Amino acid sequence: MALANDLVTIFGLPAHPLLVHAVVVLLPLASVGAAALAVVPRWRQRYAWPLLGVTLLGVGSVPLAQWAGDQLYARMASLDNPLIARHADLGNDLLPFALGFGVVVVALLVAGRLADRERAAAADDPAVPQTWRRIAVVVAVLVIAAGAAATVQTVRIGHSGSTAVWTGIAT
Secondary structure (H helix, E strand, O other): OEEEOOEEEEOOEEHHHHHHHHHHHHHHHHHHHHHHHHHOHHHHHHHHHHHHHHHHHHHHHHHHHHHHHHHHHHHHHHHOOHHHHHHHHHHOOHHHHHHHHHHHHHHHHHHHHHHHHHHHHHHHOOOOOOHHHHHHHHHHHHHHHHHHHHHHHHHHHHHHHHHHHHOOOOO
């Protein structure tokens, strides 16, 4: 990475459009993976760590893309383009969606692990309460909702950015 006139670049290109691809790929991928683990509990043990890794990378890439976007926006502010302003406004709203999604993924993995232990204990003793199994179901619903919200917001932001670029940001 190089600093060119207060703009972070990668191989001479502004970093923002490159970093955005991490968000656009990883957040929806984590959302689909989390929904799969929410619906098919037996996959949790095998895929919990990969899901956690993809989720953390996706959530962590959001502030990097926003930071590079803020730099690019400051550089292009003189264009006074409402499409760029709309994209920047939408982009600033993604972090709470991503963080909320990340929190419920962690909650799903923890509650799911405890529910699995509870289920195993219940095989030996039917009197074992179903507390964590119920919590895991509630968290699974929250994961699906939060993943959908983060994905929809990511698509909205990406669409506004591509619209700004493809309609001619210099006009």
